[in-house]
Amino acid sequence: MLQKSKSLSTKATDKLILSLVAFTLGCLATYFACEIEYLQINPEVNVVESLIAVLSIIIGIYIVVVLQRKQNNNQNHYNFLVTRLDPMWSEYNSFLEQISQTDTVELKKLQVFIKQFQSRTNEIGKLLSSLNIENNFYTLSEAFRNQLENSLHKNNIIFYDKDKDSIVDAGKKVSDEFVKVYLSLNQKS
């Protein structure tokens, strides 16, 4: 998907460069046309105006090529991360809802879920860091898991009715982290 977005971004950049070249040629043609008076070319060149025109073109190219590319990159990162975060958030909310509704959970179920969750957040965390977006998914999910694990065990089933409130609170902190990351991504995009 990232490759596809990259290819789309390259095409958009190519179009922009082409438009810019066409615009520059148009400007030059107009400039020379203005210098023609009654089909006589004025050989004098206004150095200051020419320099300003050249500088304007350079600034224009810089804005189009460098800033636009940066903007496109951020947009690509945003799209990529959001498509990865959405299913994770959905699965996490579903898991937290189950924890909130019941008083027991199989240790196996908790282990499988947390392993997958931490493995995915580890990968996404690195991408978020590259965008200077801090995240505490690992620490918060570990605190949530530890609270569950510290409850009573019997035959590898966790009974957490006595600690339910604090466990659900710890779980909600992970949800809040999702919201924080989504907001940061929106600001950066």
Next chain:
Amino acid sequence: MVTIDIAKDFGVETGARTYDDGPQSGQEFFDRFLKPKFQQALDENTQLKIVLDGTEGMASSFLNEAFRLFGKEFGADRVWKNLILVSDEVPKYVTKIKESLYEGN
């Protein structure tokens, strides 16, 4: 080299902390695998390799109890110097194991 592949040798499903918590506990893993296999590695003057990948996830309490007892029994430094851990799926397990080893001292 002496090797323990947790998923193959002990099971893909691991339990919690002690025998009281249920089967496949960290305490059981220490008694059945870590203790005898490490002793074997020492006798053969080689290292103990532990493969942590392939399970359905491991509880913190499982790892903590198994390796806390391990460090307590043989000495954390001695164990750490003779241990090779393979944890490509969840690299953070290695950090937990090291913390647990030194907790037992």
